[in-house]
Amino acid sequence: MKFLAYFVLVCFFTVPLVEGRVRHYKWEVKYEFKSPDCYKKLAITINGRTPGPSIIAQKGDTIIVELKNSLLTENVAIHWHGIRQVGTPWFDGTEGVTQCPILPGNTFVYKFIVDRPGTYLYHAHYGMQREAGLYGSIRVSLPDGESEPFWYDYDRSIILTDWYHNSTYEQAAGLSSKSFVWVGEPQSILIQGKGRFDCSTPGIRAGLCNATNPECTPYALTVIPQKTYRLRIGSLTALSALSFEIEGHNMTVVEADGHYVEPFVVKNLFIYSGETYSVLVTANQDPSRNYWASAKIVSRPSNTTNGLAIFNYYPNHPRRNPPTFPPLRPHWNDTEPRLAQSIAMKSHKGYIHPPPQTSDRVIVMLNTQNRINGNVRWSVNNISYNLPHTPYLIALKHNLTHAFDPSPPPDGYNFANYDIYSVPKNVNATTRTGIYRLKFNTTVDIILQNANKMDPNNSETHPWHLHGHDFWVVGYGKGKFDKTKDPKNYNLVNPIMKNTVAVHPYGWTALRFLANNPGVWAFHCHIEFHFFMGMGVVFEEGIEKLGSLPTSIMGCGDTKGFHRP
Amino acid sequence: MKFLAYFVLVCFFTVPLVEGRVRHYKWEVKYEFKSPDCYKKLAITINGRTPGPSIIAQKGDTIIVELKNSLLTENVAIHWHGIRQVGTPWFDGTEGVTQCPILPGNTFVYKFIVDRPGTYLYHAHYGMQREAGLYGSIRVSLPDGESEPFWYDYDRSIILTDWYHNSTYEQAAGLSSKSFVWVGEPQSILIQGKGRFDCSTPGIRAGLCNATNPECTPYALTVIPQKTYRLRIGSLTALSALSFEIEGHNMTVVEADGHYVEPFVVKNLFIYSGETYSVLVTANQDPSRNYWASAKIVSRPSNTTNGLAIFNYYPNHPRRNPPTFPPLRPHWNDTEPRLAQSIAMKSHKGYIHPPPQTSDRVIVMLNTQNRINGNVRWSVNNISYNLPHTPYLIALKHNLTHAFDPSPPPDGYNFANYDIYSVPKNVNATTRTGIYRLKFNTTVDIILQNANKMDPNNSETHPWHLHGHDFWVVGYGKGKFDKTKDPKNYNLVNPIMKNTVAVHPYGWTALRFLANNPGVWAFHCHIEFHFFMGMGVVFEEGIEKLGSLPTSIMGCGDTKGFHRP
Structure with missing residues (x-):
């Protein structure tokens, strides 16, 4: 009973x-x-x-979350994972990308549909x-x-x-x-x-x-x-x-x-x-x-x-x-x-969102483990990410040009000469804060290319998560992606849409998405430690289409005085 | 060698x-x-x-400390203990009293003489x-x-x-x-x-x-x-x-x-x-x-x-x-x-700073252990302190009247009826954020009165630290302070000046200081856990004499947008 x-x-x-x-x-x-x-x-x-x-x-x-930070000395921010935040990119909850952290004692209001x-x-x-x-x-x-x-x-x-x-x-x-x-x-x-x-x-x-x-x-x-x-x-x-x-x-x-x-x-x-x-x-x-x-x-x-x-x-x-x-x-x-x-994993036949049949830009992202100044890091195309302390969204809208590196990261790596099955010949990488600027409403392909770590015979699985979008998963493959042959085998008929997808050991995963959500969006390995060690990038698209940002997201880094009551 | x-x-x-x-x-x-x-x-x-x-x-x-906060998610603030900060009360480094905390990634510049x-x-x-x-x-x-x-x-x-x-x-x-x-x-x-x-x-x-x-x-x-x-x-x-x-x-x-x-x-x-x-x-x-x-x-x-x-x-x-x-x-x-x-501990005879022979105000501070909403706390005159998240100094200069409780804490306790040798009859206290406003250039006496804790036969030693001032230690005594008799035995000839002094178990300690340093100043038990549990107060004096505050101390609570580059 x-x-x-x-x-x-x-x-x-x-x-x-x-x-x-x-x-x-x-x-x-x-x-x-x-x-x-x-x-x-x-x-x-x-x-x-x-x-x-x-x-x-x-x-x-409409979801309204009044978040009170009652930690003693620590700030906080919350991400709404899988919610695209169309029209509210400032409430994506990604510290360093879309908002300043919430200080102890403060209450921050997230509001999104x-x-x-x-x-x-x-x-x-x-x-x-x-x-x-x-x-x-x-x-x-x-x-x-x-x-x-x-x-x-x-x-x-x-x-x-x-x-x-x-x-x-x-x-x-x-x-x-x-x-x-x-x-x-x-x-x-x-x-x-x-x-x-x-x-x-x-x-x-x-x-x-x-x-x-x-x-x-x-x-x-x-x-x-x-x-x-x-x-x-x-x-x-x-x-x-x-x-x-x-x-x-x-x-x-x-x-x-x-x-x-x-x-x-x-x-x-x-x-x-x-x-x-x-x-x-x-x-x-x-x-x-x-x-x-x-x-x-x-x-x-x-x-x-x-x-x-x-x-x-x-x-x-x-x-x-x-x-x-x-x-x-x-x-x-x-x-x-x-x-x-x-x-x-394919789209349900009654619910297929057909993907664009071609893409406007292809970014190949080589996933590697590296060493920077003696520290172990993870990198994309030899660049390891450190989030700046002025959120990109605010820096871009307010032209805070010193807040991050203006030069974009590369769209690929030294493809012909890289052996993904071996320990990297040169383990050195660099830390940069530059971001990918995507032309609004274009179609972007991302090829996640896995490789060997710094120890032999070891390649890990990385689940990559894209903020602000769903993407079509158009292909998986083993070994090194072949940019001539492999795209011919993409599934452009009934690919599943997702926001997180794995790249398997020594393999590649191809994604396609529409850069149609004005804002600034993180794309990163969802393993907490890998992201902490630099495994992520940031996309911007259509930021000019956004109205003024809520000042509640401001107040750190170069935006310290930007908050208005 | x-x-x-x-x-x-x-x-x-x-x-x-x-x-x-x-x-x-x-x-x-x-x-x-x-x-x-x-x-x-x-x-x-x-x-x-x-x-x-x-x-x-x-x-x-002049000391300049450029403090870079490289903690991951935690803010920070540093106090210069014993430095009176005459003319620079905003660089006393007391979070919640004189400044907002320094965010991760930020650099704060302390500058004082x-x-x-x-x-x-x-x-x-x-x-x-x-x-x-x-x-x-x-x-x-x-x-x-x-x-x-x-x-x-x-x-x-x-x-x-x-x-x-x-x-x-x-x-x-x-x-x-x-x-x-x-x-x-x-x-x-x-x-x-x-x-x-x-x-x-x-x-x-x-x-x-x-x-x-x-x-x-x-x-x-x-x-x-x-x-x-x-x-x-x-x-x-x-x-x-x-x-x-x-x-x-x-x-x-x-x-x-x-x-x-x-x-x-x-x-x-x-x-x-x-x-x-x-x-x-x-x-x-x-x-x-x-x-x-x-x-x-x-x-x-x-x-x-x-x-x-x-x-x-x-x-x-x-x-x-x-x-x-x-x-x-x-x-x-x-x-x-x-x-x-x-x-x-007396002042060296060649270096006596004679104290004023009378005081303008006497504040008796009963030190007790209490219970508030089921939590164990420490209190002064039955008020346990919680620092607000808008620093007092900024709130007072900028008339942010909602930042803290406008009513001041009491200058004493129910003196006649309190048995300092027993477990408190009523262990309940309240949490408030009100502060003591001191008339500028007046002489203030503080009597720290110790008492029994919530467990029998136990009275602890509390070292009290005053920010922004040195005080004369004019007397110590055992038992309950007698406001008629005890002041007659004050040492007004060669008392030592200090910024931190102990109140001994079941005893009292009498201090005298000049409220002549414009600013807002914490006065608290220096035991980290006791202060955390509410054992402190805040004094204000001569704040009207201060020019505008540096905006670098702002950016939290009600001062979120006050920072200017």
Whole structure:
């Protein structure tokens, strides 16, 4: 009976509420001790919670978030991941690109329209605060009377993250020191903010780890037998590529980053940081038991325990462990099925947005690991990025010409002579702050070209996220991109649109997008540490079409006095 | 020979350099891993060092510090402790009182005159950054041709601190949580940034503590036999009251907070956070060995190991341990000698600044521990302080009337009915942001009245620090201050002037100062955690006499757009 009550409560809170067209949130950000994986550490919370409150809205709604920064000495900024911010590029929440950070004690008001249904995320976009716990989910439903091209009984959201016991300060100091201390593998994988670290691990300081803390009770997804669930899965890992699986259940992929996918069935879903998917799962297995839901690290040889949740068949107890061992597949090093899933992702046939058949500009971006002044960095075409402290958007609108390097980064690299399978011959790169200026309303192709790292036989997966746009994923390939041959095989018929896409080890990924959203937009590897180490670029387009900027985004760097009450 | 070279080097760098009248420093603040007590943790450094670089200047010099904030997401501000900032109240460096914090990536220029010779300090004055390692010493020498009323061969500076292995964020989150997690006793006492934590302590995470790390080699003060040393000792502990002692050597106290003391001899010097003293020590003991210098926690029952340094008689090896056990005296709980030292501190007879014989206003400040909305706090007259995010100085000059509570805090408490020896009958207090407005050029008396904490039989020592002024210490007493009788016993003949003074357990301390420095000035307990928990007030005087404020201090709270390039 208690569980039924619990269940009804869950339904009540997760069914979209249809109320006004303006959804107003008041959030307070601060540090609190949390034990999401039984190990107590500081987390950045919103209204006392991590993950933060979900934003549940309907297409066309206006979201207002009054964000109060109650951190002691730290600023903050929040990005609305997947929301294109058409007409409101200043509320994209990207410190250094679209806004100044929000000072302790200050309240900043984000106001934007969610103009497309789908599954989105929000998270801090300043320093490495995202992985300190400052994130949550955004779910935008269809307008009344419209329906998706698939059917389900219930709708659930799950965010996957990885979790470190060191603070982001410690990690940042290690990553930016000459001696380079890598962050290592995460201590836990969290499913909807819950994980489980082994408190008997040697070397844990007494009192910090408590296996019986209710905060680390595994997340239970309670299902009614024979019902079909839309599971909206987002990944905001700091580092890890994941394989998500529900023991004994197939999943039908139906949505990716807010776009309908031509449905296909998987046993396990590969998901990279910054991506969202909707899968349909029917509770059609033996209802007398529970099942494991697991999230396993792939693409890196990690010894981190798989993240586990309980796929709980009502009326079984949600904390009753399944009688089986959790799934252990797939092997971390098996790239083929990951590439296959990427390629399988096509636009739903009833919802194809045809891409332009040609592009106006092609930018090839070689992804490399480098060394600059003795520090390990990541680069694009040998340039490693450091965000300036005067946001580009303001610098460009106000002609603050000294705020960043006026010369643009290159559209390619020394293509003919670069061996992507070897350690770079010359590991040196440079730090610059120049940006790509895109002609408004043109079509731009980006070729993400992967390569070997600074250690032999190692090429990593990088999930690249574009702010302010969705792009068409027009092609994937192995090895070095061939600019003559490969474009002939682009899928220009039914490519999926996304905002985040992986470039696989030693491979390339080709994207096409329309530079039609006036503003300044970051495009970066969504691995927190890689972006921190320089793996990103910035695009500008149509900035002349924007009216005056809200002064609330100003007040740092060269814009220190620009704020008007 | 190597040691002689070392010694010469030390002399070269510590003898005041007489160069121009402007001393220009460029400092970069960032996080780095340091092992000051053999345990590796993040520290805030200046140009890679903690303690930061010493400021060595001559009376009348202009100090310019260009402070670049290279922290990732944190702001910063630095206070010049003991420098009165006559004419430059905006460069006092107190976040929330005199300036907005300095944002990451920004450079702020402090410019002020050191108008009195003496021993001073600098340290962060934002959040609890001071105890993360952001501090250093200021030494101001006499003008050419003038000399002190005492003689010495060499001049040395030492800062004493206590050191915690938890981060300030963890401490702050614990202190401000409803469940109230006290910071506990420090892990180490550092002498000039060097301490020694026992790496064999159970529960230390592997790899964090390394007893052979050269960073935790004890500080060695190398002395030449028969020479006399002026030892400038400052305390910037977060919490601890200390007793400093050099085994087998007497110390003659000659300076306190920049004022000459009528010399007196001590075996051990009691020193509270925020105080500075000069003592003369002659190396007149057996020169064939070294001696311990030790700093012991008093006033709290602490199990922290004493801080140890080596008083190294040249040419003995500076790392050769003395053959004796370090001093263990005095007992932590023995209040009498601490009070006796306080009372013994008089102005040097040749340098008496006579205090006004009467005062215009008496403010009695009852120091209590309280509870507000379930949180543990410290209060003055039942008001616990929270710094607003619009600095008072700017709010007052620019009539930003909503920036803080316009009603002033009370000049006293319910005197007749308060039992200072008992747990408070009513532990509730309130949080307010109102300030004391002092009539310009008036004489103000402050009576700091100590009391019992919220637990029985416990009254702590609080060192109170006044910004922008020195005050005369006109009296100390035990028990409850009697406003009729006690003022008759004030020392109005030769009271010492100081900027920091202790109020002893269950006692009172009476101060007198001239409100003659136009500006807004904090007055607070110098224990980092107590100030964080509300133990402070703010004074304003003569603000109408100030010209326009530099806009570089603006840009936060209600002054967000006030900065002008």
